[in-house]
Amino acid sequence: xxxxxxxxxxxxxxxxxxxxxxxxxxxxxxxxxxxxxxxxxxxxxxxxxxxxxxxxxxxxxxxxxxxxxxxxxxxxxxxxxxxxxxxxxxxxxxxxxxxxxxxxxxxxxxxxx
Amino acid sequence: xxxxxxxxxxxxxxxxxxxxxxxxxxxxxxxxxxxxxxxxxxxxxxxxxxxxxxxxxxxxxxxxxxxxxxxxxxxxxxxxxxxxxxxxxxxxxxxxxxxxxxxxxxxxxxxxxxxxxxxxxxxxxxxxxxxxxxxxxxxxxxxxxxxxxx
Numbered sequence: 001x002x003x004x005x006x007x008x009x010x011x012x013x014x015x016x017x018x019x020x021x022x023x024x025x026x027x028x029x030x031x032x033x034x035x036x037x038x039x040x041x042x043x044x045x046x047x048x049x050x051x052x053x054x055x056x057x058x059x060x061x062x063x064x065x066x067x068x069x070x071x072x073x074x075x076x077x078x079x080x081x082x083x084x085x086x087x088x089x090x091x092x093x094x095x096x097x098x099x100x101x102x103x104x105x106x107x108x109x110x111x112x113x
Numbered sequence: 114x115x116x117x118x119x120x121x122x123x124x125x126x127x128x129x130x131x132x133x134x135x136x137x138x139x140x141x142x143x144x145x146x147x148x149x150x151x152x153x154x155x156x157x158x159x160x161x162x163x164x165x166x167x168x169x170x171x172x173x174x175x176x177x178x179x180x181x182x183x184x185x186x187x188x189x190x191x192x193x194x195x196x197x198x199x200x201x202x203x204x205x206x207x208x209x210x211x212x213x214x215x216x217x218x219x220x221x222x223x224x225x226x227x228x229x230x231x232x233x234x235x236x237x238x239x240x241x242x243x244x245x246x247x248x249x250x251x252x253x254x255x256x257x258x259x260x261x262x263x
Contacts, residue, residue, distance in 0.1 A: 003146070004143045004146070004147070007139070007142045007143040007146050008136075008139030008140065008142065008143045009139060010139075010142065011138050011139045011140075011141065011142020011143065012134075012135035012136060012137075012138045012139030012142070013135070013138075013139075014138070014142075015134060015135070015137070015138025015139070015141070015142070015166060016131060016134050016135045016138060019134050019138075019166065019170060020123075020131075022170070023123055023126060024118050024119065024120065024123065025116065025117070025118060025119070026116070026117050026118075026119045027114045027116070027199075028174070028196055028199045028200050028203065029114075029199050029200070029202055029203040029206075029246065030114075030116050030203060030243075030246055031200065031203060032199065032200040032201065032202060032203015032204045032206070032207065033203050033204070033206055033207035033210070033242045033243070033246060034207065035164075035166060035167050035170055035171075035200060035201070035203065035204035035207060036164075036167075036204040036205070036206075036207030036208040036210070036211050036242070037207065037211075037238070038161075038211055038214045038215075038234070038235060038238055039138065039166070040138070040141055040142050040145055040160075040161055040162075040163070040165065041161040041162070041211075041214065041215070041218075042231060042235065043142045044142055044145050044146060044149075044161055045161070045218065045227075045231060046227070046231065047146070048146070048149070048154075049222075049227045052154075054222050054223050054227065055223060056154050057154075057218070057222055057227075058218065058219055058222045058223050059154040059155060059158065060149060060154040060155075060157055060158035060161060061158060061161070061215045061216075061218035061219035061222065062155075062158060062215075062219040063154070063155050063156070063157070063158025063159045063161075064158045064159065064161040064162050064211075064214075064215035064218070064219075065212050065215040065216055065219065066159060066162075067158065067159040067160065067161060067162030067163065067215075068162040068208050068209075068211040068212035068214075068215055069208075069212055070159075070162070071162045071163075071164050071204075071205075071208040071211060072205050072208035072209060072212070074164050074167075074208075075164065075167065075201045075202070075204040075205035075207075075208055076201075076202070076205045078167070078171070078198070078201040079198045079199070079200075079201035079202035079204075079205060080198070081198070082171075082194050082195065082197050082198030082201060083194075083195055083198035083199065083202070086191055086194045086195070087194070088194075089168075089171050089172050089175045089193070089194055089197045090168060090171075090172050093167055093168035093171050093172070093197075093201070094168050097164065097168075100163065100164055104159045104162075105159070108155070108156070108159060112155060
């Protein structure tokens with residue numbers, strides 16, 4: 001329980017800091033870079049190294065490469081649907097996470113399994 | 114397009130929107146840890162690049178842009194969606210930097226100091242993302258200039 005709470009506080013802090021930086025910057029396409037900042041990764045990896053060691057964290061990072069490629073595809077799909085088709089934002093961004101899941105697990109199955 | 118700081122964006126956000134981001138970000142971090150614990154680091158690692166924050170920030174951007182347009186007496190729904198879309202395109206470029214971040218951590222962490230690797234990987238994320246953004250800007254400008262000539 002203590003570890004979960006620590007993760008919530010550290011993760012919330014790092015994510016908020018990057019989001020705040022994104023709020024401050026213009027133009028919007030540049031500020032959007034911070035939507036894919038390594039905020040969750042930074043918070044998680046520090047705590048993982050402390051608890052499980054470097055080899056464990058390095059294995060996580062290897063899978064993260066595939067997760068990031070899936071993120072790229074996800075963000076491209078969401079951007080295109082919102083700009084070209086003017087679809088509802090929350091449902092588009094929410095439903096398109098299936099693209100992330102499909103791509104991330106598909107790549108994991110093909111490359112790492 | 115020039116990169117600049119604008120504090121107006123901070124004034125548009127309400128205090129509860131910051132709390133929402135904090136709780137959301139913290140929850141995703143905790144979930145990533147729990148998934149790794151349950152299914153192992155190979156599956157858990159995928160979730161270090163889960164687009165958890167994007168739906169929340171896209172919704173806030175749409176809301177702010179819509180309100181801005183409506184204050185000037187115009188319909189802002191379409192503009193709000195387009196602004197959220199531009200933000201997502203920016204995130205796609207940041208995701209390329211995120212892959213470079215992960216690659217550096219994967220390859221360098223076993224042999225180097227944790228702090229140095231994470232700081233270096235974060236710097237690499239920033240440089241890669243900004244370079245891709247800049248390259249896209251230059252190419253986009255050339256394409257637009259070219260289409261005007263013909």
